[in-house]
Amino acid sequence: MNKRHLTGILAIGAAATLTLAGCAGSDDNGGDTGGDASAATCDTITLGFLPSWTDGLSTAYLLENQLEKLGYTVEMETLTEAGPLYTGLAQGDVDIYPSAWPELTHASYMDEFGDSIEDLGAYYDNAKLTIAVPSYVDIDSIEDLVGQADRFDGRIVGIEPGAGLTAQTQDSMIPEYGLDGEYELLTSSTAAMLTELDNAIAAQEDIVVTLWRPFWANDAYDVKDLEDPRGAMGEPEALHFLGTDGFSDRCADAADLIAGIQLDDAQYGSLEDMVVNEYGEGREAEAVEAWIAENPEAFDTIVTD
Numbered sequence: 001m002n003k004r005h006l007t008g009i010l011a012i013g014a015a016a017t018l019t020l021a022g023c024a025g026s027d028d029n030g031g032d033t034g035g036d037a038s039a040a041t042c043d044t045i046t047l048g049f050l051p052s053w054t055d056g057l058s059t060a061y062l063l064e065n066q067l068e069k070l071g072y073t074v075e076m077e078t079l080t081e082a083g084p085l086y087t088g089l090a091q092g093d094v095d096i097y098p099s100a101w102p103e104l105t106h107a108s109y110m111d112e113f114g115d116s117i118e119d120l121g122a123y124y125d126n127a128k129l130t131i132a133v134p135s136y137v138d139i140d141s142i143e144d145l146v147g148q149a150d151r152f153d154g155r156i157v158g159i160e161p162g163a164g165l166t167a168q169t170q171d172s173m174i175p176e177y178g179l180d181g182e183y184e185l186l187t188s189s190t191a192a193m194l195t196e197l198d199n200a201i202a203a204q205e206d207i208v209v210t211l212w213r214p215f216w217a218n219d220a221y222d223v224k225d226l227e228d229p230r231g232a233m234g235e236p237e238a239l240h241f242l243g244t245d246g247f248s249d250r251c252a253d254a255a256d257l258i259a260g261i262q263l264d265d266a267q268y269g270s271l272e273d274m275v276v277n278e279y280g281e282g283r284e285a286e287a288v289e290a291w292i293a294e295n296p297e298a299f300d301t302i303v304t305d
Contacts, residue, residue, distance in 0.1 A: 048094035085156035105164030260301030
C-alpha cells in the first residue's frame with residue numbers, strides 16, 4: 001500500500017518550506033517494499049491545492065468525486081503557497097496538483113522541480129494573468145497608470161507573495177511600464193485582495209488589483225482588464241493537472257481519467273460558480289455532484305455513477 005501523508009508546513013514570511021514524511025509501500029504479504037513506487041499499489045491519492053485559488057479548489061473536488069467513483073481513497077491537502085505545493089509534488093508526498101500554471105506563471109517552479117513532476121494533461125487552454133480596475137475607473141490600459149499613482153494611493157493590490165502572478169507583476173509588468181517608484185505592489189492573500197476590491201467598489205473608489213482568468217471574481221465584481229500592449233503579463237496559457245513522477249505508471253486508470261478532462265469556458269465557469277458561490281464552503285462535494293448531473297458529458301472520461 002502506498003499511502004503518503006503530509007506531516008507539516010513551516011512558513012516564514014514569503015519563504016515557505018515543507019516538512020514531509022511518507023509511508024513506505026508494502027507488498028501483498030504485508031512486507032516492506034522499501035518505498036519502491038513501481039512495487040506499490042495505488043489505492044490512495046493525495047490532492048494538494050490552495051483553497052484561495054479557486055481554479056484548483058474546483059478541480060480538486062471534481063477529481064475527488066471522479067477518483068472515488070473509480071474506487072480510490074482520496075486525501076485532500078490544503079496549502080497556502082505554491083512553493084511548498086511544488087516541493088511536496090516533487091517529493092511524492094502530494095500525488096496531484098489539480099490546477100497548475102506550468103507554462104508561464106509557475107515556470108520557475110517547473111525549472112526547479114520539473115524533473116520530478118509528470119504532466120498529466122491540460123484541462124483548460126485560455127488562462128491569463130491580468131491587471132484590473134473597477135469598470136467605472138476611466139483608465140483602459142496599463143500604460144494609463146503612469147502618472148496616476150495618487151489616484152490609487154500608489155498601490156497595486158496583489159495576492160500571495162509566492163504566486164506566479166505576483167512575480168510577473170513585480171518583475172515584468174512594473175518595470176516594463178516604468179511604474180517603479182510610483183507604485184508599490186502590496187502582497188497578502190487572495191482573500192485580502194478581494195476584500196480591498198469589494199470595499200473600494202462599494203465606496204466607488206479607485207483601485208487597481210492583480211487578477212487572472214478564469215476566476216469567479218471577474219463575474220462577481222464589475223471589473224475590467226487593463227489592456228497590456230507590451231505583453232508584460234504574458235500570453236494566455238493552459239491549466240494542467242500535474243502528478244508526482246511515475247504517477248501514470250503507478251495509477252494508470254486514474255491517469256487515463258485525468259487525461260480525458262478538458263473543459264471549455266462555459267463548463268469551467270459553471271463548475272467554479274457552483275463550487276465557490278452557489279454551494280460554497282463545506283458543500284463542495286454536493287456542488288460537484290450537481291454539476292455532473294447538469295453536465296453528464298462534460299468530458300470524455302466522466303464517471304457519472
